[in-house]
Amino acid sequence: MGASVNRWIKLIAGTFMLLFLGLLYAWSIFNAPFKSVYESWTVSQLSMTFTISMIFFCLSAFVAGNLAKKISTQNILRIAAVMLFVGFFGVSMLNPEDSATSLILLYILYGFLCGSGVGMGYNAIISTVNKSFADRAGLASGVMLLGFGLGGIVLGGTVGSVIEKIGLFPTFRILGILIAVVLFVGSIFITPPPVEPGKTVEQKKPDDFGYTASEMIREKSFWIFVVWTILLNSASLLVINSAATIAVSFGIPAVLGLIVSLFNGIGRVIHGAFFDRFKEKKSTLLNTSFVLCAGILLTLGAFFNAAPFILLGLIFSGLGYGGTPTLASTVILDRFGPKNYAVNFSIANFSLAPAAIIGPMISSVLIEKSGGAYNSTFWMIIILAAVAMVLRLFLKEQHAHK
Incomplete structure (x- = not known):
């Protein structure tokens, strides 16, 4: 006890x-x-x-x-x-x-x-x-x-x-x-x-199995997972960094744009608990679905100029963005074991860097070319999430008990 x-x-x-x-x-x-x-x-x-x-x-x-x-x-x-x-x-x-x-x-x-x-x-x-x-x-x-x-x-x-x-x-x-x-x-x-x-x-050794960092990075599944996280993080960052501005553009008070941050936090707990019960395959499906739904809802909101769709889209963006770092920490542990987890987890975290560059960069280019409209940005979220949905199909079940 x-x-x-x-x-x-x-x-x-x-x-x-x-x-x-x-x-x-x-x-x-x-x-x-x-x-x-x-x-x-x-x-x-x-x-x-x-x-x-x-x-x-x-x-x-x-x-x-x-x-x-x-x-x-x-x-x-x-x-x-x-x-x-x-x-x-x-x-x-x-x-x-x-x-x-x-x-x-x-x-x-x-x-x-x-x-x-x-x-x-x-x-x-x-x-x-x-x-x-x-x-x-x-x-x-x-x-x-x-x-x-x-x-x-x-x-x-x-x-x-x-x-x-x-x-x-x-x-x-x-x-x-x-x-x-x-x-x-x-x-x-x-x-x-x-x-x-x-x-x-x-x-008695809690860390008696697992992949070394060099073994992990030679695994195709590791790179598929990393690209999957980059795609979803990039898609979410198309919205996250401009949530308040997007809200105002569709007649929603700027403060409600912060709802993304709230559901970003809630999403971390939801995805963590979901992973414990259903493991990687269903968890990555849920996370990708959240981001895809965010793109669809935001696109519908822009097309019909409907604030409720935009608000729901922001909520799903937060849920999707919150799930990715949680799954990164749990999937790396589950797939590659606890023995070298501290190093392996830190390597997986490097996926944050390209996403932090790609997401805002795409967003600024699309908004500039569309004259300040967000339609193309929302469509890009759907495209990135769809690619991630296909990519996760190549992630076969794998556990680190070697």
Whole structure:
């Protein structure tokens, strides 16, 4: 009973920590305050900060996966805490009078250090806690990713209010201290699963099977799955980044555009629980269907200029987008085993990078060529989802018990 309770404490602690790590996605909240301090900075220069942070998020997750073979999860989380403290606290020390140097330092402090700290923490928490939920890895992943996804929403609004009251730089100072404390304290609870008494030495090893990274990347199924995730993430990002604007275009209050973020979080738990019961084949079908339905509903909404269809389309976009990272964490564990999961999961996460480039790029081109209309964008969602639907047919059932 103790072990069972213990793993739920790990899950709660991991989710709480990921809530704070998810603040990395709240960069849009910092955009305007930075622009007011550094008026010479362009929109592209500011957005580059987030791009750099995402690149190092992926790279550092891979580094953390390899470090997990040599040092404990607690130490990885402590390293992440130090990086985030230095990153956030360092930003609070920027000189408002020196815009050129401050921009470079922002790229280093927020882009490199904060992005890397979040990536290391993200990988260490999910890969470790999931090992304690071999029977319910989908639910565990979904709950943790719900926390990570809601970080920018739940805490972002609070951070925005704090900036208005005390200013940008003091807020960064507080965040640096707060996040470091949360990670240091939370690291105490993020431990590998306990060994059950009465088992042989071989049976006591929870990580005694699985593919190495080199074995995994030689598997055709791995690349099919990666392309599948890129297609669905790209399709969803055609809408996610412009949800509020799309809502306003069809007479829906901008605030309702945020419904995508809400259902993005809900989708993570739904897909995780669904995976535990029905496994990969039906889970990937459900996720692809959500994105396809989103495209169809949005297209109908644009054709008939019907706000209800648009609203439903935004809801399904959120559900579809939320499912992909959850399935990435569970499918990699199920297909390729727990032995090298930390590294293998981090490699799968690299699929976020091309999707983050492809989705917004296609969206901007299509909107520009259509004179600001979204019809072609919605059609592209259907096309990408349809290709993903066909691609998933080539994913045969595979489990890592080698």
